[in-house]
Amino acid sequence: MNIKNLLDVLELDSGILGGGSLAVHSPIDGAKLAQVHEHTAAQAAAAVDAACVAFMAWRLVPAPRRGELIRLLGDELRAHKQALGRLVSIETGKILAEGLGEVQEMIDICDFALGLSRQLYGLTIASERPGHRMMETWHPLGVVGVISAFNFPVAVWSWNTALAIVCGNAVVWKPSEKTPLSALACQALFNRAVARFGGAPGNLSQVLIGRREVGEALADHRGIALLSATGSTRMGREVGPRVAARFGRSLLELGGNNAIIVTPTADLDMATRGVLFAAVGTAGQRCTTTRRLIVHESVADDLLARLKKAYASARIGNPLDIGTLLGPLIDEAAFEDMQAALAKARNEGGTVFGGERQWAEQYPQAWYVSPALVEMPAQTAVVCQETFAPILYVMRYENFEDAVHMQNDVPQGLSSAIFTNDLREAEIFMSAAGSDCGIVNVNIGTSGAEIGGAFGGEKETGGGRESGSDAWKAYMRRATNTVNYSHELPLAQGIKFGEDV
Numbered sequence: 001m002n003i004k005n006l007l008d009v010l011e012l013d014s015g016i017l018g019g020g021s022l023a024v025h026s027p028i029d030g031a032k033l034a035q036v037h038e039h040t041a042a043q044a045a046a047a048v049d050a051a052c053v054a055f056m057a058w059r060l061v062p063a064p065r066r067g068e069l070i071r072l073l074g075d076e077l078r079a080h081k082q083a084l085g086r087l088v089s090i091e092t093g094k095i096l097a098e099g100l101g102e103v104q105e106m107i108d109i110c111d112f113a114l115g116l117s118r119q120l121y122g123l124t125i126a127s128e129r130p131g132h133r134m135m136e137t138w139h140p141l142g143v144v145g146v147i148s149a150f151n152f153p154v155a156v157w158s159w160n161t162a163l164a165i166v167c168g169n170a171v172v173w174k175p176s177e178k179t180p181l182s183a184l185a186c187q188a189l190f191n192r193a194v195a196r197f198g199g200a201p202g203n204l205s206q207v208l209i210g211r212r213e214v215g216e217a218l219a220d221h222r223g224i225a226l227l228s229a230t231g232s233t234r235m236g237r238e239v240g241p242r243v244a245a246r247f248g249r250s251l252l253e254l255g256g257n258n259a260i261i262v263t264p265t266a267d268l269d270m271a272t273r274g275v276l277f278a279a280v281g282t283a284g285q286r287c288t289t290t291r292r293l294i295v296h297e298s299v300a301d302d303l304l305a306r307l308k309k310a311y312a313s314a315r316i317g318n319p320l321d322i323g324t325l326l327g328p329l330i331d332e333a334a335f336e337d338m339q340a341a342l343a344k345a346r347n348e349g350g351t352v353f354g355g356e357r358q359w360a361e362q363y364p365q366a367w368y369v370s371p372a373l374v375e376m377p378a379q380t381a382v383v384c385q386e387t388f389a390p391i392l393y394v395m396r397y398e399n400f401e402d403a404v405h406m407q408n409d410v411p412q413g414l415s416s417a418i419f420t421n422d423l424r425e426a427e428i429f430m431s432a433a434g435s436d437c438g439i440v441n442v443n444i445g446t447s448g449a450e451i452g453g454a455f456g457g458e459k460e461t462g463g464g465r466e467s468g469s470d471a472w473k474a475y476m477r478r479a480t481n482t483v484n485y486s487h488e489l490p491l492a493q494g495i496k497f498g499e500d501v
């Protein structure tokens with residue numbers, strides 16, 4: 001199916017494909033898909049102003065009714081899952097199963113948010129004063145800005161938007177400039193849900209197509225109460241201080257450098273499969289991709305032999321073809337970054353297996369690679385940086401404590417995992433003395449989180465939490481209320497004030 005037919009199914013006017021200044025290419029073959037219009041920074045500011053107006057009305061709609069809009073969005077996503085999943089694959093190069101999986105994740109978060117719309121609970125708190133009651137109430141926050149990365153072009157928007165909308169907020173979204181078509185398709189589905197809902201204010205969720213200047217306009221705009229920004233640590237370093245300078249809130253979801261520890265008691269079959277999916281899936285372009293393997297010396301040779309076999313047989317090719325495990329990198333710059341990291345690894349004493357360009361003759365404008373396994377003598381400088389490509393650095397360890405230390409001894413803190421059948425090791429890894437990451441797994445890989453848990457990480461990953469558990473609290477403001485139903489006016493802490501006056 002060509003792109004125009006796909007847009008028809010998604011009920012998106014194919015007029016959006018031409019006439020603009022932003023060229024969109026498919027990483028599958030480098031073909032130009034569209035030339036879309038970009039918003040200016042001034043248009044971004046106007047969109048935020050309009051969102052502020054929408055917020056003033058939406059915050060007064062009862063939360064369960066707001067949930068109904070997200071239920072309808074979930075319906076639209078179910079009905080359009082195949083087309084949207086395919087568009088995601090075409091625009092990002094991820095394999096179709098993963099494109100469809102990403103849309104399923106959107107459906108899941110809509111279900112979650114619908115339930116949440118009846119559970120935005122506050123606490124009732126015992127007061128120290130007689131005849132008093134204390135409680136917390138949670139109120140809508142304002143306009144939520146969303147900046148998203150190319151590698152999850154639709155799920156990140158839905159994680160934020162489904163929660164933000166049931167929490168009573170309006171949303172303004174700036175997707176990656178590499179994936180505007182998927183974003184425009186989401187906006188069209190949202191508009192359909194709004195039309196079926198009836199009575200929602202206009203401009204409740206808007207999309208702004210543009211590059212970093214548009215993101216900067218959101219960072220600086222006082223009308224954005226919360227800026228949820230997903231992307232590189234470099235981006236977060238720029239956005240975070242700008243939002244903080246105006247005392248706005250930010251929720252940062254930045255780079256990861258995720259490790260799997262494999263201990264002597266691990267099930268090596270499971271570990272091999274777990275590492276393969278987490279290190280090679282999405283061509284190494286997930287924030288939760290496994291980039292470091294810390295393996296006990298007693299099982300290292302065995303595991304490496306299995307991995308090399310699995311790596312050599314992983315099918316690389318067109319991500320729309322059934323059976324492909326590894327699609328292309330997003331663009332030439334990503335390929336250059338990968339090659340530079342491999343050269344650096346060699347300089348730092350590494351032995352590289354794989355990592356070469358593939359399908360160059362068939363797809364001269366696309367950037368397919370074989371996944372790379374790199375045996376390192378130690379956790380050197382290159383291993384401590386995130387290279388957004390399928391490179392797995394392998395280090396050996398002797399003592400478990402050293403392995404945990406090595407896992408933590410990088411600037412990032414997103415996801416981590418251990419393969420072990422030793423209960424003590426598993427528990428230590430999950431304890432205060434264990435992994436310092438936001439995600440800590442046992443006997444599964446580092447990637448592929450479910451929406452039910454809070455998602456995010458520590459240190460240079462930014463500290464934000466999105467999606468499940470109580471992540472919704474970031475999208476609301478908390479008021480502490482004290483009610484005096486007595487005839488007296490006692491002060492807290494037993495303070496007597498002016499009673500003998």
Ligand code: NAD
Pocket residue numbers: 147148149150151152174175176177210211212213214215216219230231232233234235238239252253254255256286287288386388414456461
């Ligand atoms: P990127 O940082 O280049 O761009 C991300 C988004 O930020 C884009 O929309 C971009 O236009 C915008 N942007 C860039 N600079 C900006 C600035 N100064 N001000 C405002 N906006 C700006 O990242 P990418 O290449 O699209 O994505 C890959 C990166 O994203 C990786 O580092 C990956 O780990 C990270 N990521 C993190 C998560 C997570 O949840 N932690 C999820 C997905 C991706």
